[in-house]
Amino acid sequence: MYAPGDVRVVDRPDPRITKPTDAVIRLSATCVCGSDLWPYRGAEPINGPSPMGHEYAGIVEEVGAEVTTVKPGQFVVGSFFASDNTCAICRAGYQSSCVHREGVGGEGAQAQRLRVPLADGTLVATPQVPDADLIPSFLAASDVLGTGWFAAVAAQVRPGKTVAVVGDGAVGLLGVLAARELGAERIIAMSRHGDRQKLALEYGATDLVAERGADGVARIKDLTGGLGAHSVIEAVGTQESMMQAIRATRPGGHVGYVGVAHDVQLPGDELFFSHVHLHGGPAPVRRFLPDLMDRIWHRRIDPGKVFDLELPLERAADGYRAMDTREAIKVLLRP
Amino acid sequence: MYAPGDVRVVDRPDPRITKPTDAVIRLSATCVCGSDLWPYRGAEPINGPSPMGHEYAGIVEEVGAEVTTVKPGQFVVGSFFASDNTCAICRAGYQSSCVHREGVGGEGAQAQRLRVPLADGTLVATPQVPDADLIPSFLAASDVLGTGWFAAVAAQVRPGKTVAVVGDGAVGLLGVLAARELGAERIIAMSRHGDRQKLALEYGATDLVAERGADGVARIKDLTGGLGAHSVIEAVGTQESMMQAIRATRPGGHVGYVGVAHDVQLPGDELFFSHVHLHGGPAPVRRFLPDLMDRIWHRRIDPGKVFDLELPLERAADGYRAMDTREAIKVLLRP
Incomplete structure (x- = not known):
């Protein structure tokens, strides 16, 4: 990304192993993230041309001398933050705050190849190279599924609870899926877009609320005996969405x-005075990857459906445009 | 309180049963709360002369026709919010957000008698009228002990954890006591006042940190291998104390x-990016009262030590002054 609205696909040197704990992978697929739209829309600064992308799944090509848990030829998925997975913070399940964490976005995963630091603590391999139709779902596990799942876990979704989801992007939709998998009794998706409403229903939403802000909160209260939802997933990141989430949650929720x-x-x-519990942040996707990848491998969940547009990597700029204009929920790029 | 700094003891009509769910109690003791200092210092508006006080313990004098769980002659403790203790919010343990909650502070517990609404859901009786020396501890259960306890529970204090406590008022000190009772391995009290440090150590603090703000956070990090505490109790309510608490907590804490x-x-x-869990608000003291009163009855805890000045109710103004100037941690008033 050269500037807001200006995405170009250019040749760069192939990434190489720089530390003995690195791996280099050949991406099977990558994609554009909702968070990539913040700088694209000028809502976050860019300091000169920046490699983009932090979601990845692919085949290991090379590993450093100290890497022991993955090897060339394996299909792997990792998260946007590399983690050692051994420090006290990782062991507590917060790998995205690992004391040795490194962002993988700096080198850009919207590429053919990617260097992944701390490969042993970051990458998780499938039993075998998966069928091609599963690639989008594994790619979703790299961020949006793991993030929606973390949101549901952070919101303490449990059997019997009523869950509301603020935000109908890929993360919000996969928050719906996570809530269903975690046993929620009722899942209220807040969405005003037909295609996203449809996918929310497929993923397990039991109610749709098109209203936003104070009206949206009032609808959630109406649907919950005046109390608010037990658990609310916030998947937008604005003042309005945060307040909507807090106000839609019952005391103690x-x-x-x-x-x-x-x-x-x-x-x-x-x-x-809201009495809510508040938890979130950059999802520790690594905590959930083994479980999520197992669910995908056994075709119990289909998170890849959030990719409703697929383009060759060369057309990345069109992908950004389609997400910016909401023509696409999420764009998969084939290197 | 007639105005900031202007507290007077005046004659008012005795409270009466106004609803069949009310009780009237004769106070054995009442006290001045840290939160009473906000209006006293002009940091909160007062609309004309206002009855003050919301902490109470005493003997039931009269109950309304529908009250079944307490009866005249019993010694009872209640919380600053009356609650039905039967609604969905109460059953979830958030009685201070009860759908029928009523503040008892409106009539003022710094008095000889107090009408308590929703007596069945609000008051908890002791097995018998307790010995006089236990009265201060039972009075503490009405707010500051229950509030410190809730803070420790909200901070997920557990055996083996390191806990930091921001604030050395009565609530912070009883947060230290609660952390000890809940099994914390290490309890860091942030205090710069000798008398309060002493009580913190008696209540179970293992470390004292006199620094505040960024320096205080740095000391907590030093004491916790650079990570921050697992659990932090915030018992002040200012921007500085909240940020100090958040920054002193490790990711996932x-x-x-x-x-x-x-x-x-x-x-x-x-x-x-802090990755902390945040929970709090007006303590649902009623959730903890049976357990706390049992611990006091059996003399396992001595929260009444936070009262380091006792005055007759007539001298309430002196009590406010002593707390405002930090001459006293907490002032007990004898009606």
């Missing part, structure tokens, strides 16, 4: 927020 | 905040 916060200020007094 | 928020705005991006 849980908000799981994973939309990357932009210009959000939470009023302490309202939060205090 | 828990902040339990019970200081009544005043002019607090939490920056969404910092909260997002």
Whole structure:
């Protein structure tokens, strides 16, 4: 990305092993993230041309001398933050705050090849190279599925609970899927777009609410005996969406927020009297990868459906455009 | 309280049963709360002369026709919010957000007698009238002990964890006691006042940190291998104390905040990347009362030590002054 709205596909040197804990993978697929739209829309600064992309799945080509858990030829998925998976923070399940974490986005996963640091702690391999039709689902596990899943876990989704989901992008939709898998009794998807409503219903939504803001909150209250939802997933990251999530949650309920916060200020007094639990942040996808990849491998879940447009990597700019204009929910790029 | 700094003891009509669910109690003791200092210091508006006080323990004098669980002659403790203890929110343990909640502070517990609404759902009786020396501890259960306890529970204090406590008022000190009772391995009290440090150590603090703000956070990191505490109790309610609590918590850790928020705005991006769990609000003291009263009855805990000044109710103004100037941690008033 050269500037807001200006995405170009250019030749760059192939990534190489630079540390003995690195791996280099050949991407089977990559994609454009909702968070990539923040700089694309000028809502986040870009300092000169920046490699983009942080979602990846592919075949290991080479590993450093110290890598022991993955080997060339294996199909692997990793998260946007590389982690050692051994420090106290990782062991507590917060690999995206690993004391040795490194972003993989710096080198850009919207590419043919990617160097992944801390390969042993970051990458998870499938039993065998998967069938081609499963690739989109495994790619989804790299971020949007893991993020929606974390949001549902952070929102303490459990059997019998009513869950509301704020945001109908890929993460929100996969939050619906996660809520269903975690046993939610009722799942209210807040969406005003027909194609996304349809997918939300496929993924397990039991109710749709098209209203937003105060009206949206009032509808959630109507649907929950005036109390609010037990669990609310926030998957947008704006002031409005955060307040909508907090206000739609009953006292003692849980908000799981994973939309990357932009210009959000939470009023302490309202939060205090809301009595909600608040938890979120950059999803520790690595915590969930073995379980999620197992569910995909056995075709129990189909998160790849969020990719409703597939383009060759060369057409990345068209992919950004389609997501920016909401023509596509999420764009898969084939290197 | 007639105005900031202006507290007077005046004659008012005795409270009476106004609803069949009410009880009237004769107070054995009442007290001044840290939160009473907000209006006293002009940091919260007062609309004309206002009855003050919301902490109470005493003997039931009269009950309404529908009250079944307490009866005249019993010694009872209740919380600052009356609750039905039967609605979905109460059953989830959030009695201070009960759908029928009523503040008892409106009539003022700094008095000889108090009408308590929803007596069945609010009051808890002791097996017999307790010995006089236990009265201060039972009075503490009405708010500051229950609030410190809730903060520790909200901060997920568990055996083996390191807990930091921001705030050395009565609530913070009883947060230390709660952390010890809940099995914390290490309890770091942040305090710069000798008398409070001493009580913190008696209540189970293993470390004292006198620094505040960024320096205080740095000390907590030093004491925890650079990671931060697992659990942090926030018992002040200012912007500085909230940020200190959030920054002193390790990723994946828990902040339990019970200081009544005043002019607090939490920056969404910092909260997002902090990876902390945030929970708090007005403590649902009623959830904990049976357990806490049992511990006091059997003399396993001595929360009444936070009262380091006792005055007759007539001298309430002196009590406010002593707390405002920090001459006293907490002032007990004898009606």
